[in-house]
Amino acid sequence: MARVRVTRRLHFAAAHRLGRGDWTAEQNAAVFGECANPNWHGHNYELDVTVEGEIDPETGYVMDLKVLKDLVEERVVGDLDHRNLNLDVEWMAGSNPTTENLVVAIWRRLQEAIEPPARLVRIVLWETPRNYVEYSGG
Amino acid sequence: MARVRVTRRLHFAAAHRLGRGDWTAEQNAAVFGECANPNWHGHNYELDVTVEGEIDPETGYVMDLKVLKDLVEERVVGDLDHRNLNLDVEWMAGSNPTTENLVVAIWRRLQEAIEPPARLVRIVLWETPRNYVEYSGG
Amino acid sequence: MARVRVTRRLHFAAAHRLGRGDWTAEQNAAVFGECANPNWHGHNYELDVTVEGEIDPETGYVMDLKVLKDLVEERVVGDLDHRNLNLDVEWMAGSNPTTENLVVAIWRRLQEAIEPPARLVRIVLWETPRNYVEYSGG
Amino acid sequence: MARVRVTRRLHFAAAHRLGRGDWTAEQNAAVFGECANPNWHGHNYELDVTVEGEIDPETGYVMDLKVLKDLVEERVVGDLDHRNLNLDVEWMAGSNPTTENLVVAIWRRLQEAIEPPARLVRIVLWETPRNYVEYSGG
Amino acid sequence: MARVRVTRRLHFAAAHRLGRGDWTAEQNAAVFGECANPNWHGHNYELDVTVEGEIDPETGYVMDLKVLKDLVEERVVGDLDHRNLNLDVEWMAGSNPTTENLVVAIWRRLQEAIEPPARLVRIVLWETPRNYVEYSGG
């Protein structure tokens, strides 16, 4: 059977600020600019989760997208939506919440939960309509 | 000469939380739900500012959109982008930062600054790709 | 207090075909072209529902958008999503499901359910990314 | 019957430069900035044409959108697409091709051609994804 | 010469329902949920067709996109637009019209028709603005 990639897009809104806890405010401002503003800012994130696999000849699906959506909501979006990425998310604790670090953390939350034969192959995380980060593992 | 409406779209990212300072956390949570989460959340806002006027027969413009853009950046976006709407914005002080209250406050910042014959006639503020508020004065 | 307009966008997917039950297939094909294909076709509709009112000084809301969303899902989207507009929707029975007729029917479903001081003032229904119909009552 | 507004969106790509024939290059550069660059620049325009009328009880249409599309292509888009707005368009001759002047000229091309009971009520012309002009006659 | 990928996006609207002819309605409803509703539903599909090849030094093209567009309209969109994917499409006969199965069938329609040196390398099929399937052969 043919091998295809199936993507589901989800949405969440969150606050964050960039910076390291072991740096001074001045150091963080010098490196992260306005993204280090101490009182936070936030974004509407778009999250595209892609799984790959052979099409199941019985169903015509690689994976039921309703199942994928529920999984991403339960393990990722439910923890991030209307939250503070620096303060509220256990699995981001101690991490500077750049889009790069966030997309890798989301990957780890999802990879272990997607059941074969479907396989997580790409996550794209849009921070604004003008920038995004993609991760394919590795 | 013909009377037309000219719109310029701008973008900013900000943090906020909904709630009243004179209510308890429980009251705010009951009314505003997850939007009252104490550690903030945030959005990518899109702001559409519309002015109306007769087309100037000399220039073919109602108003130079570069001038409008600079004005909105100076009086609005510069104060909001990468900031906290509850804590950092002098002209929102004491106001619950719903999109409704924010659009009216933006109107007041801009109306006094747009010079005749152009006239501010509508502001649309998108909080997410799925909801927006518009205000035309009054 | 200021009077603003607040919009919530929702989505549904439905099948339909255009035509009148009292016309022959030839008449319907002559007037409605490929939209009259007997085996149906379908669309992803986007539905923008706008209410107007004064901002409540207590909450900073015209109307809680969560309440509006739940109302539109219960009275409109729940009846239309993944359905056939000609066959499955009691409140469209006997009506040719053009976007024009559908937007007016949706208005009637919603107007009676939105409670003052908020007031339904506009519905925009996108049938494709290239065409939409708007209705403001009357 | 209910009165609704029906919109069809069309697309064209064109070159132009802003400026007046009776001004020097320096004057044009001073007023129109980079938009006056002598070797032209260009845009992908989006054109939204809206007609209003009562829904025809026989067809459920205000106006067949296929007819509207063909009309706009014949009278407007066919003259503008892949053309130079300063040099190639008879009905823009002598006019500085600002979006303001262009939308009014398009209105005049269309208004006379739309047959009652449908009535042209609004044209929106996007010059970029960040700015647009709308005209409703008058 | 450089090897690039060139994509053309096309649009169609179609009805379908998910399910297997050899299953009962109950089985289909259990597996496919509301997508199995017997009276059909439908979507506005967006189809992105990508070809790869070296840039022809004579023309600066990999392949004339007008030729690619005409080919996709003739072999794919013309058969699908305003049709029922279960009933009207000879080359989908007997296939459950999931987006997965549809994208593979479209690939087969196009691959044999694209002439070297251009080579079909990817098809992306959006079923809604929130989900899509991509196929690269194999």
Place this chain on the structure above:
Amino acid sequence: MARVRVTRRLHFAAAHRLGRGDWTAEQNAAVFGECANPNWHGHNYELDVTVEGEIDPETGYVMDLKVLKDLVEERVVGDLDHRNLNLDVEWMAGSNPTTENLVVAIWRRLQEAIEPPARLVRIVLWETPRNYVEYSGG
């Protein structure tokens, strides 16, 4: 550390016409159709520039996107925006400005300027909302 891809989207508007200087107007019209119109046409281009690298454990960045944006503006967008691709751009001189040729020329402008460990891996150039070209080197 994880290896991710980071993309920044930028915008420019330009005029061009397709054709070869060593062909007659008739030859160019025969091959390039309306894209060869002698008085030019133009587009709003969207340019997505993607770099890849390991996430810097100190900053959580692959590359500061502000630095990438400034680089693309200085070396590419500043030369193209509100210009004529055939006449005004030194690094396109003698080249037929198809999207294919333009994306390769942009690659060459950027590749030499991006500093390790970040590495340019993909450029996508949208000429209209319906077609784009991507280049990954080679």
